[in-house]
Amino acid sequence: MPAYDAAAMVQHASPLPSIDALLRAPRTEPLLIRFGRTAVTAALREVLSARRAAGDFGVLGDATFAAIVDQAAGRLAAQSAMSQRPVFNMTGTVLHTNLGRSTLPPEAAEAAAEALRNATSLEFDLATGRRGERDDHVSSLLCELSGAEAATVVNNNAAAVMLALNTLALGKQVLVSRGELIEIGGSFRVPDIIGRSGAALREVGTTNRTHARDYADAIIPETTAAVLRVHQANYAIVGFTAMVSTETLGRIAHQAGIPLIEDLGSGSLVDLERWGLPHEATPRQSLHAGADIVTFSGDKLMGGPQAGLIVGNKIAITAINRNPLKRALRLDKARLAALETVLRIYADPDRLAERLPALRLLTRPQADIQATAERIGSVMAQHWPDRDIATVACRSQIGSGALPVDLLPSFAVTIGGAGLENLAKLLRALPRPVIGRIARRRLILDCRCLEASDEAGFIAQLT
Structure with a gap:
């Protein structure tokens, strides 16, 4: 286009509207109610600046006015979107x-929301009118379900292990088999937790074989404070192996007058x-076998919120x-x-698989x-x-370090062809992101965790 034509267009174009005019417009009112004047003003300024930088002088007149408000609305919606969002877990890892x-049972999620909405009897004894202990809300239930004398809770299982060691073995040695010095996700390492x-x-024994005599020979009176057994999370040692049972470890520790701490991991x-x-070993079995303290997670196989649960003898828990x-x-x-x-919910074991989402999916x-x-x-x-789409049998895994070599029969929708990374990115960009995995040149969407109640929502956002 000749230069004089462009100049003529600029000369006769409606100027871009002012911030004040945009803020007074009826179309902007819903944005002001939802996001507030400060955020809306900032978004409108950003849109106007971008248009000026692109050489837009309001050629479209009233349509430009509406477009500016709509662009600002889009920016505000994107800025206010929650970073942590619900997703469809189709990875094959439950x-x-x-x-x-x-995922929590609905009644557990509602109980958490109710507690957040209100003042609660968190540390208040309603019977006596005096200060109470927050752990009392769950400690008796944990004792009943695990057979422990006492119980307490912290924010995750790593914290449970660290707190138990800090209490019972501060400044002293803790015996651990070399085959149990694990590293799990995020470079979390048992030796680091012990040090902290x-x-x-x-360390006792070797990577693949540890015997009772290794523990007994390593105990030094006045120096050794505890024996620690650690659940082998995310891996398994097979072949020429040997490990000491909890019963035997308990006898060795008790003969030396020190406690046996067992970290069950997933629990x-x-x-x-x-x-x-x-x-999978339960806390009740470990305590019966001779463990003095057992720690495990609340948000893995137990199917609850993130927590570290500690059960055991009353003296140690106190x-x-x-x-x-x-x-x-x-x-x-x-x-x-x-x-x-x-x-x-665990008090009603006959309906546990029905009411507990984790167990229901597994x-x-x-x-x-x-x-x-x-x-x-x-x-x-x-x-x-145009895509190569098939329904095939596959294997799911439990996840979070639980039963690492055991796989569950499942079915998946698999997609072949070119551009799988782009397709996976497209699925992650949906209103409720779909998270699958790419393997053997196919995008695999394992359907184990897509329950019937979610199917309609999954399909709706694809069409």
Whole structure:
């Protein structure tokens, strides 16, 4: 276009509206109510600046006015969007650490929300009218479910291990098998936790074989304070191996007058074999076998909120509760309310798989998963007819370090072809992001965690 024509257009164009005019416009009023005058003004200025930088002088007149407000609305919506958002977990890992591990039962989530909305009897004894202890809301339930003399809770299992060691072994040695010096996600390492607790690590045995004599020979009176057994999370040692049972470790520790601390990691309050899942040691079994203190997570196999649960003998638990670090690691009222609700669900074991989402997903029938995969696979094939889309059998994993070598039969929708990374990015950009995984040159969407109640929402955002 000749230069004089462009100049003529600028000369006859309506100027860009002023900030004041935009703020007074009826179209802007809903934005002011939702976001506030300061944020709306800033967004409008950003849009006007961008238009001027692009050489836009209001050629479209009234349409430009509306477009400016709409652009500002888009900016404000993007800026106010929550960073942590619900997603569809189709990774094939049920208890996915990066996706928040267990989902809470609805009644537990409501109990947490109710506690946040109101003043509560968090540390108030309603019977006596005096100060109470926050852990009392869950400690008796934990004792009942685990067979422990006493119990307490902190904010996660790493904190539970560290607090127990800081209380019972500060400045002294703790014996740990070399085969249990684990590292889990985020470069979390057991030796580091032991060091931070103020205890000193004494390694015993070898990576693949540790014997009872290794522990017995390593105990030094007045120097060794505890024996620690650590759950082998995220891996398994197979082949020419040997490990010492909890019963034997308990006898060795007690003969030396020191406690046995067992970290069960994921931790399950019930025997999972009842539902056809692989066996996982329970706190009750560990305590019965001779452990003095058992720690485990609340948000993994137990299916509750993030928490570190500590059960064991009363003398040790009392000492742990008196440790000044306990206050720094304690749970807030919302998580305590959710945890109490989940523990009460365990009191009804016959309906546990029905009411506890984590267990329901882990025990979901393969035929049910296949039906889900076939339904959504059909919709996706219609939506993307040029894509190679198939429904195939696959294997899910439990996740979060629980039963690391055990896989669960499942079904997935898989997508082949070029541009899989871009397709995965597109799915992550949906209103409720879809998180799958790419393997063997296909995008795999495992349907184990996509329940019937979520199918409509999943399909709606694809079409």
